[in-house]
Amino acid sequence: MAYFWFKALHIIGVVVWFAGLFYLVRLFIYHVEAEAQPEPAQGILKAQYEIMEKRLYGIITTPGMVVTVTMAIGLLVTQPAWLHDRWLHIKLSLVALLLAYHFFCGRLMGQLAAGTCGWGSKQLRALNEAPTLLLVAIVLLAVFKDSLPTSSTVWFIVGLVVLMAVTIQLYARKRRLDQERLNQEQLDQAKQATAAQTSAAASDVQEPAQL
Numbered sequence: 001m002a003y004f005w006f007k008a009l010h011i012i013g014v015v016v017w018f019a020g021l022f023y024l025v026r027l028f029i030y031h032v033e034a035e036a037q038p039e040p041a042q043g044i045l046k047a048q049y050e051i052m053e054k055r056l057y058g059i060i061t062t063p064g065m066v067v068t069v070t071m072a073i074g075l076l077v078t079q080p081a082w083l084h085d086r087w088l089h090i091k092l093s094l095v096a097l098l099l100a101y102h103f104f105c106g107r108l109m110g111q112l113a114a115g116t117c118g119w120g121s122k123q124l125r126a127l128n129e130a131p132t133l134l135l136v137a138i139v140l141l142a143v144f145k146d147s148l149p150t151s152s153t154v155w156f157i158v159g160l161v162v163l164m165a166v167t168i169q170l171y172a173r174k175r176r177l178d179q180e181r182l183n184q185e186q187l188d189q190a191k192q193a194t195a196a197q198t199s200a201a202a203s204d205v206q207e208p209a210q211l
């Protein structure tokens with residue numbers, strides 16, 4: 001019975017941990033993009049994102065990680081034979097990468113708060129895909145274990161990487177075109193306003209002459 005409890009709580013921990021990791025880097029993207037806003041909007045947005053990031057990391061993401069790892073230890077205590085299995089060794093290596101990603105995100109959060117983060121929004125978007133790959137590989141290992149079909153898994157992950165890279169490029173292009181369209185609209189509006197002011201000024205000058 002303990003095994004089922006550990007497993008259920010392990011899976012719940014995984015869901016919470018990943019929800020936190022995915023949302024955290026999305027907040028980093030909005031935080032970095034707030035730099036493009038004029039003051040006072042920029043200061044207000046950055047302060048708000050800083051609070052949201054700290055709460056998300058401290059109240060959701062890190063506890064999710066602690067529950068996942070603690071329950072995994074419980075699972076291994078109930079089934080110690082798995083400790084000799086290859087799938088578990090590979091899974092543990094990938095979990096080590098995931099833990100490194102988790103703490104790296106904590107470091108980025110500190111740099112964003114201090115205004116010393118050198119990452120751009122496109123780089124952060126790419127970084128946000130890393131846990132997806134780890135999630136896929138770890139879950140496949142947990143489910144298939146030593147009977148995981150290696151070649152189809154590799155193709156699946158390569159396909160996923162290509163899809164993500166293409167999506168990021170297309171999205172960056174769409175954002176650039178949207179920005180250019182917005183700039184053009186603002187320019188047209190400014191031109192119209194200037195033209196209207198010039199003609200109003202010209203008619204002010206002509207009116208006394210007609211009188």
Ligand code: HEM
Binds near residue numbers: 073134
């Ligand atoms: C400290 C790290 C971890 C260890 C030692 C560990 C170990 C285990 C063990 C022993 C099981 C039971 C397997 C079974 O009942 O068949 C399990 C299940 C599972 N683990 Fe982990 N795990 C760890 C982290 C993770 C992470 C980070 C994820 C997600 C990315 C994950 C996803 C899962 C899933 C989905 C299952 C259920 C698999 C099934 O029922 O078929 N685990 N884990």
